[in-house]
Amino acid sequence: MKKFSFKGGIHIHGSAAKKALTTNSQIIIPKDPEYLYLPLNQQLGKPSVPVVEVGDQVKAGQLLAIKDGGFSANIHSPISGVIEHIDFFINEPTGQLSKSIVIKNDFSNQEVEYISRSTEDAMKLTAKNIVDIMEESGLVGLGGATFPTPIKYLGDKKCSAVILNGIECEPYNTADYAIMKNHCKEVIRGLKYMLIASGAPKGYICIEDNKMDVYETFRQTLSGDTDIQVALFKEKYPQGAEKQLVSALLNQEVTYGGLPIDIGVIVNNVGTAKALCDAVELGKPLTHHYLTITGNVKSPSNYYVPIGILFKDLIDDEDFDKNNVLLAGGLMMGKTMYTEMTPVTKGINAIILLEDLPKVGPELQCVRCSSCIDNCPAFLSPTNLAQLVKNNKYDTLNEYGIVACIECGTCSYVCPSHIPLLDYIRHGKLELRRR
Numbered sequence: 296m297k298k299f300s301f302k303g304g305i306h307i308h309g310s311a312a313k314k315a316l317t318t319n320s321q322i323i324i325p326k327d328p329e330y331l332y333l334p335l336n337q338q339l340g341k342p343s344v345p346v347v348e349v350g351d352q353v354k355a356g357q358l359l360a361i362k363d364g365g366f367s368a369n370i371h372s373p374i375s376g377v378i379e380h381i382d383f384f385i386n387e388p389t390g391q392l393s394k395s396i397v398i399k400n401d402f403s404n405q406e407v408e409y410i411s412r413s414t415e416d417a418m419k420l421t422a423k424n425i426v427d428i429m430e431e432s433g434l435v436g437l438g439g440a441t442f443p444t445p446i447k448y449l450g451d452k453k454c455s456a457v458i459l460n461g462i463e464c465e466p467y468n469t470a471d472y473a474i475m476k477n478h479c480k481e482v483i484r485g486l487k488y489m490l491i492a493s494g495a496p497k498g499y500i501c502i503e504d505n506k507m508d509v510y511e512t513f514r515q516t517l518s519g520d521t522d523i524q525v526a527l528f529k530e531k532y533p534q535g536a537e538k539q540l541v542s543a544l545l546n547q548e549v550t551y552g553g554l555p556i557d558i559g560v561i562v563n564n565v566g567t568a569k570a571l572c573d574a575v576e577l578g579k580p581l582t583h584h585y586l587t588i589t590g591n592v593k594s595p596s597n598y599y600v601p602i603g604i605l606f607k608d609l610i611d612d613e614d615f616d617k618n619n620v621l622l623a624g625g626l627m628m629g630k631t632m633y634t635e636m637t638p639v640t641k642g643i644n645a646i647i648l649l650e651d652l653p654k655v656g657p658e659l660q661c662v663r664c665s666s667c668i669d670n671c672p673a674f675l676s677p678t679n680l681a682q683l684v685k686n687n688k689y690d691t692l693n694e695y696g697i698v699a700c701i702e703c704g705t706c707s708y709v710c711p712s713h714i715p716l717l718d719y720i721r722h723g724k725l726e727l728r729r730r
C-alpha cells in the first residue's frame with residue numbers, strides 16, 4: 296500500500312498516547328452559555344464590520360458582521376438573544392486583543408429561516424452559486440489558518456485538483472478525526488461542491504496511517520468513484536502543513552510566499568468541507584465548530600461548540616485549578632493563553648491543559664549538530680535565523696527565507712541545546728512586520 300511522505304519533519308514522542316485520550320470519545324454538545332463573545336477579526340485579513348447595534352434582538356443564524364472587502368469573512372450569530380456590546384475588547388486565542396460583538400442569550404432558540412436543498416439539487420448548482428454560498432456563510436479554513444475560503448476559488452488560475460487535508464498531525468488533536476469518523480458522507484459531498492466551485496476534475500482526501508479506521512471507511516464509501524482518491528500518508532510531523540502535504544502527494548513544490556493554486560491545486564481542511572456541505576444543503580452559516588479539549592483534564596473529549604463560547608464555559612474549574620498551562624490550538628503550533636476569558640474562534644481546534652510544558656533546560660550554546668536544519672520541513676537554517684535575530688540583523692532575515700517558516704516548532708523540538716528557535720524566529724517575523 297503506497298504511503299506518501301515529505302522530506303524533513305519528526306516523530307513526536309508519545310503522540311499515539313496523547314491522541315488516544317480523545318480518539319474514542321463521544322462528541323459533546325455543551326449547554327449554551329449566557330454570553331457569547333464574537334471577535335471581529337477571527338479570519339485572516341480585514342476585520343468584519345458589524346451590521347447590528349447594541350440592543351438589537353437577533354436570531355440564531357442571523358448576520359452580525361459583514362466581510363470588509365474580499366479578504367475578510369461574514370460572522371453570524373450562533374444563538375438568539377440581545378446585542379449587549381459591539382466594541383468589547385477581548386483576548387483572542389491568537390493572543391491579540393480584538394473588538395468583539397457580545398450577545399446575551401435569551402434561550403428562546405429562535406432561528407432565521409434556513410434555505411435548504413436536496414443533495415440532488417445541490418449537485419446542479421454552478422461554481423458561482425457555490426462560491427456565493429461560501430461567502431455568505433462566512434466560511435474560512437477550519438484547519439487553523441482561517442484563510443477566507445471563497446478567495447481560493449475566485450482567481451482565474453486553472454485548478455486541476457482539490458486536496459482535502461485530514462492529516463491532523465498535532466499530537467493531542469482529534470477533532471478532524473471525529474468529523475471524518477462521524478460525517479464521512481458530508482465531508483465527501485463538501486469536497487464534491489468544492490470540485491464544482493473550482494472546476495477541478497480530481498479530488499483527494501488525505502489521511503495519516505494513525506487513522507486507518509477512517510481511511511478504510513472513506514475508501515469503502517468511495518469505491519467506484521473515479522473523481523476522488525483517498526490518499527494514505529505516513530505519520531510524521533508536520534505532515535498536515537499545506538506545502539508539505541502538496542509536496543508529499545504530488546511531488547510538486549509550492550514556492551516561498553506562493554499559494555497551492557500557483558501549481559493548480561486548492562487545499563482545504565476536512566472540517567471546511569463538512570461546513571460547506573451544511574451551508575449548501577441545510578443553508579446554515581458557520582456558527583459552530585468542532586474542537587478537542589484534552590490534556591490533564593477529567594474527561595478529555597471532542598466537542599461541537601458555538602463560536603464565541605468562552606474557554607471558561609467549556610472547562611471545569613477543578614481542571615483549571617490543577618494546571619498551569621492553557622494552550623489554544625495545539626501542543627506544537629498553539630499559543631499559551633494567560634486567561635480562560637478567551638472565546639473559541641473559527642480557527643481554534645483544540646484547548647489543551649497541562650501541568651507544565653514539556654521540560655526544557657536552560658538555553659545552551661549551539662553545538663552545530665545541524666538537527667534543526669536536517670529536520671526543517673521548509674528547508675531553512677533555523678540556527679542561522681535565530682543568530683540573526685539575536686544579533687539584531689533583521690535586514691538579513693529575508694535573505695535566509697524567514698517568510699517560508701511555517702512555525703511548526705520542529706527546530707525547537709529537536710535542538711539538544713534547548714534553544715527556543717521558533718521563539719526567535721517569531722520575534723524576527725514580528726520585527727520585520729513592524730518595520
Ligand code: SF4
Pocket residue numbers: 670671672673674675676677699700701702703704705706707716717720
Ligand atoms: S524554521 Fe520554521 S519551518 Fe523550519 S522547523 Fe523551525 S519552525 Fe518549522
Ligand code: SF4
Pocket residue numbers: 660661662663664665666667668677678709710711712713714716
Ligand atoms: S539543533 Fe540546536 S544545537 Fe543543533 S545546529 Fe540547530 S541550533 Fe545548533
